[in-house]
Amino acid sequence: MAQRIVLLTEGHTSIYYAKTAYSVLRYRAEEVVALLDTQEVGKTAGGLLGVGGDVPVVGDLGDVPDADTLIIGIGVHGGKLPEVMRGHLLKAVERGMTVISGLHEFLSDDADLAAAAEHSGAHLWDVRKNHEHEVAEGRGFEDGCYRLHTVGQDCSVGKMIVSVEVSRALAGRGLSSKFVATGQTGIMVEGDGTPIDTVVADFINGAAEKLVLRNQHHDVMCIEGQGSILHPSYSSVTLGLLHGCRPDGLILCYEAGRTHVKGLDHIALKSLETYRALYESLASEMHPCRVVGVGMNSRRLDDAAFEAEKRRVGEALGLPVADVVREGAGVLADAVERAIRDRQPR
Amino acid sequence: MAQRIVLLTEGHTSIYYAKTAYSVLRYRAEEVVALLDTQEVGKTAGGLLGVGGDVPVVGDLGDVPDADTLIIGIGVHGGKLPEVMRGHLLKAVERGMTVISGLHEFLSDDADLAAAAEHSGAHLWDVRKNHEHEVAEGRGFEDGCYRLHTVGQDCSVGKMIVSVEVSRALAGRGLSSKFVATGQTGIMVEGDGTPIDTVVADFINGAAEKLVLRNQHHDVMCIEGQGSILHPSYSSVTLGLLHGCRPDGLILCYEAGRTHVKGLDHIALKSLETYRALYESLASEMHPCRVVGVGMNSRRLDDAAFEAEKRRVGEALGLPVADVVREGAGVLADAVERAIRDRQPR
Incomplete structure (x- = not known):
């Protein structure tokens, strides 16, 4: 099902940091309603990142009342959450949005965010969370693929x-x-x-x-x-x-x-x-x-x-x-x- | 402080599996009071593993009442706890011993063992548990070492x-x-x-x-x-x-x-x-x-x-x-x- 996505890039809306935002704009453009960065309000995704055309940058989630999904749009060395993003995140969770993160620091491990999600029913999806625990055995590969x-x-x-x-x-x-x-x-x-x-x-x-x-x-x-x-x-x-x-x-x-x-x-x-x-x-x-x-x-x-x-x-x-x-x-x-x-x- | 160690190798007392027991016997022999394996009772560490000399194999923790520490003495592909070891482990925890594990499956994540440890005051040390989260930066190395x-x-x-x-x-x-x-x-x-x-x-x-x-x-x-x-x-x-x-x-x-x-x-x-x-x-x-x-x-x-x-x-x-x-x-x-x-x- 198509989502109405806001890409959170607060303070990081450049091609150097906003790798995730760039790729979501490139491959799921029709679902993105805005970028969220108080430093770049009024500009466009196309102008800042070279993809996403006229998708606007907004400074507050209140500007996109119909958005249902927030994706943290950056990748940083070490995968920690930049402090400048916390306020936006908490608002998104309180609004009951689906919040998707690819950071190493899991949103679901953050007491404040987890409590807010519990209260609002927001879904926190930590994409990097996994329970892989099988060792490779080097067999089972087929020649047909x-x-x-x-x-x-x-x-x-x-x-x-x-x-x-x-x-x-x-x-x-x-x-x-x-x-x-x-x-x-x-x-x-x-x-x-x-x-x-x-x-x-x-x-x-x-x-x-x-x-x-x-x-x-x-x-x-x-x-x-x-x-x-x-x-x-x-x-x-x-x-x-x-x-x-x-x-x-x-x-x-x-x-x-x-x-x-x-x-x-x-x-x-x-x-x-x-x-x-x-x-x-x-x-x-x-x-x-x-x-x-x-x-x-x-x-x-x-x-x-x-x-x-x-x-x-x-x-x-x-x-x-x-x-x-x-x-x-x-x-x-x-x-x-x-x-x-x-x-x-x- | 010296400990009085039992090495748990139940069903695995061979040089192929009991790598940890072997090394503890080699480098901390004076602290080891017994191996625990119901399959090999009456034999010695020296006879079975080539180290540890006369350290005896016992079949029950009751045979070594003064032991204060139990170490899981094996390393297995994938690091899961062999089922045959559970009974011994639970007894050690109930007795309030320090239980040391190098397995991937953490003892402290096992509801039964954690509850028993809570009750008895036993210390569960999962040696592999860690919270490393720094990326390498390739600097700070000194020539003197x-x-x-x-x-x-x-x-x-x-x-x-x-x-x-x-x-x-x-x-x-x-x-x-x-x-x-x-x-x-x-x-x-x-x-x-x-x-x-x-x-x-x-x-x-x-x-x-x-x-x-x-x-x-x-x-x-x-x-x-x-x-x-x-x-x-x-x-x-x-x-x-x-x-x-x-x-x-x-x-x-x-x-x-x-x-x-x-x-x-x-x-x-x-x-x-x-x-x-x-x-x-x-x-x-x-x-x-x-x-x-x-x-x-x-x-x-x-x-x-x-x-x-x-x-x-x-x-x-x-x-x-x-x-x-x-x-x-x-x-x-x-x-x-x-x-x-x-x-x-x-």
Whole structure:
């Protein structure tokens, strides 16, 4: 059922922080009635984030009396709730709205919010809350389903968007294709998935394996990646997912022009070749796997720079390169279709 | 303060399952009064596990009226409580004993046990329970402390024991050396540490980093490793620890004669060279690091086979090899001392 969604981005309405708001606007635009940020009242989603067109920014929930759902629209390093958001949240709960959060700090663990929800009947959905507790066993994978996995040079380079767009492009060609969400935003977009970065350590690989095993009836899975294999904070999540989901093919995602780890400016990123080699070798020790294409996030580049970067990276890696936001997912979907055709019978 | 410990190993008193009992017997033998297993009554710890000498196996807690502490002495894949242990546990709690568990299933979450403990005043210590929630930031490491980390080809190959023994050997040579425990058994032996495999995914690297940063006043840290970088179930834990603790040197641990992943007989182990290359490359992308020695677990080998294996592996890898249980930690401590001397000033 369609919802009437307010995206809470108080003090954080920029593409750097408002990753969740951006994706909900991109994939569920018709359900979004407003952004909520007292700092940007009167502006539009399109103007601030480049998606969502005329969706307005309001400064108070009272301005959108028919909204029934509030989604916390940001992702922050460490997943804590910014204090500036508390007042809005409490109002939404008191109004009996459904409140959806992808933060590590669970709304349902907050005494004030939980008490208010109890009183108003508001539903608090902590997307990251999970009870995964199965270890991976490395069996049960079927050959009929091609497992594509997006991996990256860093966080927030577009792995989720590439996964969604390639999955939709393949579906448009008549394949049964499933976007398999592994993060809070992907789950909000798709309606199901597993918040892999919030699973207890021993069960990360197992949670990924279970997620894949229950989607094997499709022709293709496009499994959202997380973090990076050399991310100082999150590499464990990345490897658990890579090993747990046993991919056949990878799309390597990066943001052109980014030189350092997002949020950790003292740590330089390595070359794309380094990441490609690590991902392919670590994955292939479990199951034959290769990178089939590169997903570029070119938001910082003008057209000329974009074309030059695409040529440079394509030649260096010998792989098709595309920015799915700028030019659609056709080139990468072609690469996946070729990989499916070329796959050796096992 | 010394305790009077009963090790609960009901139905699992073998070296395969009773890893925790083995290590407590090895390092806190003087505090252990009995093993508890109705299947093995009248035998001794030494006879069944090869450590603990004459410590007897009893079939009922009533046989050891002066015991004040019960430790669940096993580690099982997935960390669930075997049903056969429940009756003993409840009796221990009703008697007001301190009950220590390293399982994933927390005793304090079990309604019956929690109620009994409330009534008797028994202390339930779930060693794996933690509230780690800091992300790694990759800074604050000091050059004055050499960070040694044990890594392995599989689970249960001896990483904890190598860490303890090398640390003790270095301490015996006048260095300030700290065994840094990262698993439930290590924590029971050392009295502090972080149960890294039970941390929420996003905070694994951060928990490892924090653990290291607070021990830097020592000359050397011997940081216990977990799992293996190619373990189908636990590789995420391994990488988070490797990246979070920024080792200078590694000791590669394995069990001679083991061919398949413990508990997953359909998955073959790779060559030691494969693991060495992966560990060195993944660690060195964060901080210069190399393997300085090999810790062999040779429990399946007779003396001749042991010597042959040691020669073979030593020549293949060009590294010192030793079984610390069989021959002491001198050879590996020598290797660490050389590595400390050879370290380039940074």
